[in-house]
Amino acid sequence: MSPIAVIDFETTGMSPEQQARATEIGVAIVQDGQIVARYESLMNSGAWVPPFIQQLTGISNAMLHDAPPAAQVMNEVADFVGDIPLMAHNAAFDQKFWDAELALVRRRRVQPFACSLLLSRRLLPQAPSHKLGNLNRWAQLPSTGRAHRALADAEMAANLTCYMSTLLRERHGINDISHELFCTLQKIPAAQIGQVLEGLRQA
Template sequence: MDPIAVIDFETTGLSPAQNARATEIGVVIVEDGVIVSRYQSLMNSGAHVPAFIEQLTGISNAMLRDAPPAAQVMHEVADFVGDIPLVAHNAAFDQKFWDAELGLIRRTRRQSFACSLLLARRLLPQAPSHKLGNLNRWAGLPSTGTAHRAMADAEMAANLMGFMGAVLREYYGIGQVSHELLCGLQKVPAAKIAQALARIRQAAAC
C-alpha cells in the first residue's frame, strides 16, 4: 500500500460550521503497512469544551489552557503530513476540521481523503458494527489505548487499514492496493463491490 497519513481529531462539537474547534490531533504515517512516524498534540483555540465532550474525550478546558496554540499545531502537522494521502475513520468529519483549521492559518489541503468507515462497510459487511473500536475488536487487532483520544484512534484506524489491505490482497486478489484505489472503492455501492473488484483484478491481469 502507498504511504498514507491516518489522522484523527478530537473537537468541541460536530462541525466547524457550528463554531466547533479542534482540541487534539493525532497522525500516524504508515509505510508498507507499518507505522513509521507519529504526531500528536492538544491544541488551544480558545474554544470552550462542553461538559459532555470532556466526559467523552477526557480533554478538559484546564488541559487546553496549557496546550500550544491551534495555529502552531496546524502548521506543524501540515508540515509533518506534507502531500501524503490522507485517511480517517468517518473522514467526512475529520476532513471538515482539517480544512477549517488549515483555512484559519491560510493553508489549503492538496490531497484527497480515503475513509476507513466507508471502506469497512464495503469490505467487511459481516462485521456486527462499523464503529472503529468495535471493528478493531472484531478483527482481533491490537488495543492502542483509550478511545476518543486522537493518537489511539489514529492508530486504530491505521491498523484497520492494514487489515482491509490484507483482505483486498488475500480474499479479493488485488495485488496493488493504492490510495487512489481506496478512494474509488469507497464510492462503489456496497452491493456492487465484488463485481467492481473482479473488474479491477481482471484489468490488472491483462
C-alpha cells in the same frame, strides 16, 4: 503501498460551521502494512470544552490552557503530513476540521481524503458494527489506548487500513493497493463491490 496519513481530531463539537474547534489531533502514517511515523498534540484555540465532551474524551479546559496554540499545531502537522494522501474513519467529520483549521492559518489541503468507514462497509459487510472500536475488536487488531483520544483513534484507523489492504491482497488477489484505489472503492455501491473486486483481480 505508498504512505497514507491517517488522522483523527478531537473537537469541542460536531462542526466548524457551528463554531466548534479542534482540541487534539493525532496522525499515524502507514506504509507497506505498518505505522511508520506518528504525530500527536493537544491544541489550544481558546474554545471552551463542554462538560459532556470533557467526559467523552478526557480532555479538560485545564489541559488545553497549557497546550500549544492551535495555529502552531496546525502548521506543524501540515508540515509533518506534507502532500501525503489522507484517511480518516468517518472522514467527512475530520475533513471539515482539517480544512477549517488549516484555513485559519492561511493554508489549504492539497490532497484527497479516503474514508475507512465507507471502505469497511464495502469490504467488511459481515462485521456486526462499523464503529471504529467495534471493528478493531471484531478484527482482533491491537489495542491502541483510550478511545476518543486522537492518536489512539488514528492508530486504530491505521491498523484497520492495513487490515483491509491485506484482505484485498490475500483474499481478492489485488496487489496494487493505493490510496487512489481506496477512494474508488468507497464510492462503489455495496451490491456491486464483489463484481468490481473480481474485475480488478483479473485486470
